[in-house]
Amino acid sequence: MRFRHPDGSLVHLAYCTNVHPAEDLDGVIGQLGRYARPARERLGVPLLGVGLWLARGVADVLVADPARLARLRAALDRHGLEVVTLNGFPYQGFQAEVVKHRVYHPDWTEPARLRYTLDLARILAGLLPDDVAEGSVSTLPLAWRHPWTEGQAATAARHRALLAEGLAELAAETGKTIRVGFEPEPGCVVETTAQAAAQGLGVCLDACHLAVAFEDPAAAVARLGPSIVKLQASAALHADRPADPATRRALASFAEPRFLHQTREAGHLHGTDDLDAALDGWLPGDAAWRVHFHVPLHAPPAPPLRSTGPVLEEVLAVLFGGDRALTRHIEVETYTWEVLPDPPRTPGALADGIAAELAWTRDRLIDLGLKEEHPA
Structure with missing residues (x-):
């Protein structure tokens, strides 16, 4: 979905496909018809953005064979979908039975992470709509926090330098600019926006992570400035009285074995x-x-x-409610549908939920003065 900010800039809204488990090209293309197109139809729009997650094996296929990349782009076109952003945080197996700390591997100390990210950038350059010159790829916040030695930090810095060189070469070759955003997350080497700013990182600002860290949205955006590559529109779980027995029982229903659920307490x-x-x-x-x-x-x-939905609303207001749009890519990222206490039971129910989240976000953007825009 596309929106025009009062400053004239084009803002893209997508949903992230890391909620789906497919890790081969046929599976990725199948998702488009099973979930993304129905979500678009429920929204009543001619064009819907998807933030693709492409596992390592899918990326290998697409980089090696231009015909398969063309097949993916044709499938997107057929279903009324477009791609301006990729989620490059998970490497593979993101909807496996147990993910937990595995999602942080390979990290930015490993050449495999650099290769994967550059491959995603090249794929995205080939998927961008003809009238869009800039894409974004999100990635993990360097690594899980331990172990993290000076040597590892130096290796990661070298890989970041090689990433910048590779992206510059890709832009010169294709005329498409791909920006990479490192995503601060509790428990990682880069947990906060202050740490990201201190390292000069381009940032994927995840509103759930921001809320879990009890960061102030206005202060976070101010310190990051133009380094915000994209926003991941997401909301965390909030408990006002965690010592209350009923609250603890409710929280326990969200404790599940697949994903890591870092927990933070206010004021401590x-x-x-x-x-x-x-x-x-x-x-x-x-x-x-x-x-x-x-x-x-x-x-x-x-x-x-x-939920921390009010934090997300404040983030949206800071990013889009002023004279200028402070980022151009928004990706709704709720990858936890299947592990909710009451998960959707059918593909249609999941498509309903995805459409409802996008409609929620659309309404808030319109309230901030953006106008929905459909390509001719």
Whole structure:
């Protein structure tokens, strides 16, 4: 979906396909017809953005064979879809039975991460619509926080320099600019926007992660400035009274084995790497908790829990409510549908949920003065 900001810039809204498990080209193309096109039709729009997640094996195929890349682009066109951003954080197996810390490998100390990211940039240059000259790729915040030595930091810095060189060469070759955003996340080497700014990183700003870290949206955006490559529109799980027995029972229903759910307590430096540990007593529970569990934007959990949707609304207002749009790519990223306490049971129900999240985001952009725009 496309929106025109009052400053004249074009803002793209997409949903991220890392919610789907396919890791071969046929599976990726199948997702477009099974989920993305129905979501577009439910929204009643002629064109819908998708933020593709392409596992390592799919990227290998697309880089090696221009005909297969053309096949993917033709499938996008056939279903009324476009791509301006890719999610390059997960490498493979993101919807496996257990993901947890595996999602951080390979990290930016490993040549495989550099190759994968440059391959995604090349693929995206071939998928961008003809009237769009800039794309974005999100990636992990260097690595999980430990181990992290000076030697590892130096290796990651060298790989980032090679990334910049490769992106510049790609732009000279194709005329398409691809920007890479490192995504701050609790528990990682780069946890906060202050750490990202200190390292001079381009940033994928994930509103769920921002909320879990109890960061102020206006201050975060101010310190990042033009380095914000894209926004991931997402909301975290919030508990006002985590020591309350009913609240703890509700939180326990979100403790599941697939993904890591870092938990932080307001007003403290306390945190745990997963919700299970917090519930087992590793956090005091004297103040509110926020949990890295992406909950649907349009459907916050029932009381006594709630979502950090208001934080996302504040982020949107800061990024798009002023005289200038401070980023041009928005990717709704709720990859946790299948592990919700009450998950959607059919492909149609999932398409309904994706469409509802996009409609929620669309309404807020329109309230901020952006106008929905359809290509001729």
